[in-house]
Amino acid sequence: MADISTHVPNPPPKWIENFAKFGLTAKGVVYCLIGIIAFMAAFELQGKTTESAGRSGILRTIQDLPAGNVLLGIVALGLLSYAIWRFIQAFKDTEAKGSGAEGIGKRLRYLFSGLIYGAFAYLAAKIVLGSGGSGGGDSRETLVSKLLQQPFGQWLVGIVAVATIAAGLYQIYYGYSEKYKKKIQSGGLKHDIEQKMIRAGKVGYIARGVVWIVIGYLFIRAALQSNPQEAGGNTAAFQFLENSTYGSFILGAVALGLICYGVFMFMRAKYQPIHT
Template identity: 40%
Template sequence: MALSDTLSNPLPTTPNAGIRTLARVGFAAKGLVYGLMGTLALLAATGQQQGQTADKKQAVQTLQGLPGGPVLLGLIALGLLAYIVWRVVQAVRDTEDKGNDMAGIARRVGYAASGLVYASLAWYAAQLALSGSADSGSDARQTLTARVLAWPAGDWIIMLAGAATVGVGLYQLYQAYSGRFHKHVQGSDIPAGQQNTVYRLGQLGYTARGIVLGIIGYFFIQAGRQSRASAVGSTDEAFDLLASMGPLVLGIVALGLMAYGLYMLVQAKYPVLKI
């Protein structure tokens, strides 16, 4: 079940079919990125690759050295772009029927935001595919944080951003154990005998994402408390913190991210979309 399999489906003949195709391609690209990131973290946990973990951009960069690397990177870029477009359409057209009240609008804005966070990764993959090099922007987060800290009440803004990120992480844990996404598994065309396995993959994946996002949010809170931009960190730094707790801890989270990648690939093949 690869991104190329999703791309090889017949061309859509209706607008809704086109939107479904965007979503499926996007799920596949997102799944491959998380699978790569989890695999690299697992290798680090087991003492491979000099213990070096990788964030999303570093994970994508590993494709560059593979046969057909530029093509793979191009597919990832296009897939992530499709995911962004799908999330924006989901928000604008209200495909999930969230409504126009405050809660509904907040959820719809959240859909768009969850897609747009992949914009820099899509651009990074596209640059690697086209020119073979790209600026990872690894210091961009710290630079932006430093600018915000210089504002009046900037430390509070950074702490609020961190608290919001922790909140998103907690929501991922809620997703994992409230059973909210179980209806998506049951409502899909996944063979009945495989639905429980897919559900468990999703649980593991949401748990791992929740842990990593919680740690990143903690970094932001500390940056605000200390008025120190260098305290912020990305997924890579979150992995380093987990590794400091022992290779088993990092390995478990790495397996969870791999599980999330697999779950996204299943979503690509058996999407549940209200369109």
């Protein structure tokens, strides 16, 4: 990682800050929409379904708004900005995580996040250009299908499942323990703003962790049954929650948590210091 970072040009600090804030805002828009549509799906408002709360569904929702292609293009650029910022955090170590085992692990998380949101930006751009699919073919189902074709395929899917559940548990721990407070408190914010950010972040991280755990559980089912159709992303996770006991209320609560996470992103964009 350190060798790679020496070949990455040192961009102007303001450039990094602008990309980070633009990216956090775009991420906030996406999560607020996911939460709103999932909440509407939970209580069957205006005909919304859990399908509408998936990645393609959210992007299509933006596209259907007045001047939708322009708005979706802005969101795509924002998500790309977020991905680039994550790459800079990983390669340039702007968060000073270091080159030890723990530091490399955290920087790899930034890199993985950049790849995820880069792919999301690519999907948004495809839809803007009219070449995006209509939601057919979940990327996680495709991943599971390819893994199952490999030697020890079920074990590989099981490893991905465990890693996903572990990531979800860490999100819940990260939110409940309020470990993210350090970044917020370093900005010298007013106490009331700081407390609002901490509360929004806690609820948001926990809700996000629940979704990741459900996705991991679906991967386990796919591994045990050797069936890629058992896997899925947000849409499948929301459907699972909705079909459980008191499902509408559980999905509604998770949806509100995701809205809080989106609001937390907006607050980070406005108030959090960006290290360059």
